[in-house]
Amino acid sequence: xxxxxxxxxxxxxxxxLPPFAGLPLGAFLTLSLRSLARRRPQVFERLGxxxxxxxxxxxTDLPFAFCVVPDGAAAAVRVVFRSAExxxxxxxxxxxxxxxxxxEGALDGDALFFHRAISVTGKTEAxxxxxxxxxxxxxxxxxxxxLTGVLGKFADAGILGGLDMARxxxxxxxxxxxxxx
Amino acid sequence: xxxxxxxxxxxFHWPPDRLRDFYYRISDEAPVERVHVxxxxxxxxxxxxxxxxxxxxxxxxxxxxxxxxxxxxMPTLPRERRAVEEFCADGHLxxxxxxxxxxxxxxxxxxxxxxxxxxxxxxxxxxxRRGASTICPPVELPxxxxxAIAAACPDxxxxxxxxxxxPLALSGRCYHxxxxxxxxxxxxxxxxxxxxxxxxxxxxxxxxxxxxxxQTLSAQVQAVLFSPADLDAQRIRxxxxxxxxxxxxxxxxxxxxxxxxxxxxxxALARLSDLDLPGALVDGYARGAAGSQPVALx
Amino acid sequence: MTAGRRMELVCPAGTPATLRAAxxxxxxxxxxxxxxxxxxxxxxxxxFSPQExxxxxxFAHDHGSKVLVAINTxxxxxxxxxxxxxxxxxxxxxxxxxxxxxxxxxxxxxxxHPKTRLHLSVQAAAATPEAIGFYTEAxxxxxVVLPRVLSVQEIAALNRAIAVETEAFVxxxxxxxxxxxxxxxxxxxxxxxxxxxxxxxxxxxxxxEAGDATTARLSGFTIDRYEPGSPAGYxxxxxxxxxxxxxxxxxxxxxxxxxAGTMIIALKEAGITALKIEGRQRGxxxxxxxxxxxxRAVDAAxxxxxxxxxxxxxxxxxxxxxxxxxxxxxxxx
Numbered sequence: 063x064x065x066x067x068x069x070x071x072x073x074x075x076x077x078x079l080p081p082f083a084g085l086p087l088g089a090f091l092t093l094s095l096r097s098l099a100r101r102r103p104q105v106f107e108r109l110g111x112x113x114x115x116x117x118x119x120x121x122t123d124l125p126f127a128f129c130v131v132p133d134g135a136a137a138a139v140r141v142v143f144r145s146a147e148x149x150x151x152x153x154x155x156x157x158x159x160x161x162x163x164x165x166e167g168a169l170d171g172d173a174l175f176f177h178r179a180i181s182v183t184g185k186t187e188a189x190x191x192x193x194x195x196x197x198x199x200x201x202x203x204x205x206x207x208x209l210t211g212v213l214g215k216f217a218d219a220g221i222l223g224g225l226d227m228a229r230x231x232x233x234x235x236x237x238x239x240x241x242x243x
Numbered sequence: 244x245x246x247x248x249x250x251x252x253x254x255f256h257w258p259p260d261r262l263r264d265f266y267y268r269i270s271d272e273a274p275v276e277r278v279h280v281x282x283x284x285x286x287x288x289x290x291x292x293x294x295x296x297x298x299x300x301x302x303x304x305x306x307x308x309x310x311x312x313x314x315x316x317m318p319t320l321p322r323e324r325r326a327v328e329e330f331c332a333d334g335h336l337x338x339x340x341x342x343x344x345x346x347x348x349x350x351x352x353x354x355x356x357x358x359x360x361x362x363x364x365x366x367x368x369x370x371x372r373r374g375a376s377t378i379c380p381p382v383e384l385p386x387x388x389x390x391a392i393a394a395a396c397p398d399x400x401x402x403x404x405x406x407x408x409x410p411l412a413l414s415g416r417c418y419h420x421x422x423x424x425x426x427x428x429x430x431x432x433x434x435x436x437x438x439x440x441x442x443x444x445x446x447x448x449x450x451x452x453x454x455x456x457x458q459t460l461s462a463q464v465q466a467v468l469f470s471p472a473d474l475d476a477q478r479i480r481x482x483x484x485x486x487x488x489x490x491x492x493x494x495x496x497x498x499x500x501x502x503x504x505x506x507x508x509x510x511a512l513a514r515l516s517d518l519d520l521p522g523a524l525v526d527g528y529a530r531g532a533a534g535s536q537p538v539a540l541x
Numbered sequence: 542m543t544a545g546r547r548m549e550l551v552c553p554a555g556t557p558a559t560l561r562a563a564x565x566x567x568x569x570x571x572x573x574x575x576x577x578x579x580x581x582x583x584x585x586x587x588x589f590s591p592q593e594x595x596x597x598x599x600f601a602h603d604h605g606s607k608v609l610v611a612i613n614t615x616x617x618x619x620x621x622x623x624x625x626x627x628x629x630x631x632x633x634x635x636x637x638x639x640x641x642x643x644x645x646x647x648x649x650x651x652x653x654h655p656k657t658r659l660h661l662s663v664q665a666a667a668a669t670p671e672a673i674g675f676y677t678e679a680x681x682x683x684x685v686v687l688p689r690v691l692s693v694q695e696i697a698a699l700n701r702a703i704a705v706e707t708e709a710f711v712x713x714x715x716x717x718x719x720x721x722x723x724x725x726x727x728x729x730x731x732x733x734x735x736x737x738x739x740x741x742x743x744x745x746x747x748x749x750e751a752g753d754a755t756t757a758r759l760s761g762f763t764i765d766r767y768e769p770g771s772p773a774g775y776x777x778x779x780x781x782x783x784x785x786x787x788x789x790x791x792x793x794x795x796x797x798x799x800x801a802g803t804m805i806i807a808l809k810e811a812g813i814t815a816l817k818i819e820g821r822q823r824g825x826x827x828x829x830x831x832x833x834x835x836x837r838a839v840d841a842a843x844x845x846x847x848x849x850x851x852x853x854x855x856x857x858x859x860x861x862x863x864x865x866x867x868x869x870x871x872x873x874x
Contacts, residue, residue, distance in 0.1 A: 319695075341666075365648065412724065418793065441786055452728075533727065534724065
């Protein structure tokens, strides 16, 4: 299992981003998350004890996954390759844009879970805590990436533009089955 | 001070003859101090059991038992509310299972049944000021918690639901009727077919619950088998035994022997296990665990 | 008892963000709880700190909405202080009402904060004039949230017989058992609404993927099984599939949710003061959508508009899930 040093951002993007953007993706995201914790400490307080849980975020359409411990100033993000080898308390799997949509709050995580667009396994109470913290946080991709101003707007537009497609994909999932008594 | 035994109200829809025979035998043979009569679960059953009670009460009192009139846990219809009011006006001790009955009892002594939400000493004291002389708290309360409440209410008797399928929930919908594709109003009294309740299993064949009309009980049978010393430490003054089709006289005798110190808890467990019980024995609630946990003696 | 007055729309707020969303969507009042076991939606990551509550009240008041604070679980024996403190904090935050079920909490409010409006929670399961009269006389409650087992006719009769306001659920998850008197959850998992403010708590939930099916369990008891392609659900005990008397299925309740929107006019005529939307554990997107629709529907009802029009406004909410009018129509029993 190697960490994601080959999964760095393209050169032009790195030039636009804050100084630590030359780092490997995992380190970059770690610093972004800690920066978020400085700006929005209540998001992490809302997690309670679950801020020390290991969340495996596994975008099914990317060749790598993220192991996240959202412990505020001590938060850590590691990029891992095949997710089956990464020990975690919770594993959340789905298409990347769907995951981002859930994060941003544009897509209803409950509906997606129940429609099987995302799969969630592991400690349910840690999932509930994460979901409630995200719900309240009203995050945008720029929050997570530590981007502000024009760069932030670009990031949000680029990623959120893709959310419309994700929304269509997610809500075209089969409706509730008929229940028999 | 010795711990007394109470026979709780029968939750199930037993026909009048069965009720009569049952209570006659109890009055003659069961070593219990107090016996509850009356319908707690479903007002529709009352026309069947009401005629039986006068003779049953008379026989029980001749047998030296103290009789308590239990009232409905969920009175809804006007005639049910009137019935509750009439019972409350009676000279006998009354068991109140819903706040509806409180005004009608008007300060006269009553038993606070396990369907009243007494979860702490403040609520207990409030009800005691209104006349509660015995309190049998909700079955999900651990013994230690009952002890904490009892410690704050030293002049009131606290009773524990010690034997029987646990009453877990009530609904406006009748599950027996629903199972048979019927409506509560035209239920045809299908609950009579299951004198201990009808077992509900999970999709993986685990015995889990039991339905009894509008009531949901546990499939398993509670058996609180603490030693008299342990009960005393929690200031428990009464044990409630809930009627089933098994030999309730044998159940009462087993508990009597346990309380007298003639039987150790493990021997009492063996005796109960020999009876024709409707489910495995559990005591999780008393120990502060999930109610479905099997009996675990110290 | 309050016929003629405009009905109040009471909406759930599980987090500060959802409170703002509900207020923006047109809620007349929002209800919320503190992040501890003094309220009956004690989920990880949900609810308000005292500071968030104070800010929420300020926000709501600035936008013309009220805040009702739910302290609706039962105080723990030997440790009743957290409930008293929660009540004191709610009053200090400027709450417009406290919603309570436990006699201990009601008594504390009546003795110490007689000027703060006291509402009787659905967890008190008060469904008769005698029961409601008792709580009115003993604690001066001003409004009672009705258990979801009464039909519209029964509600009308009740309102004629009592002197306080009534609030009825119109949308969201249904409790099939009498609220506030259910131990199913603690029987399986050791935790319950009355003991801990949770039902079917998440830490007891496990999903097993085996072969093609997903099995949802609660503390080892199988609650439901889902075939591939069909949506998985949260294993709330009373909504599971079981076997009894030779039949298999949703013995206690079909997994539907309540939508009594079509009964808004009937409920108003029956004397209901306030309409309540369930869902403090739901996301703000969901809450916004529901509140917006009900805002328009209630306004239409108050203006005497056509029932068909009201149905149309609420039609969009039925997509994606089966719904019922619950006990309001007597056929539910």
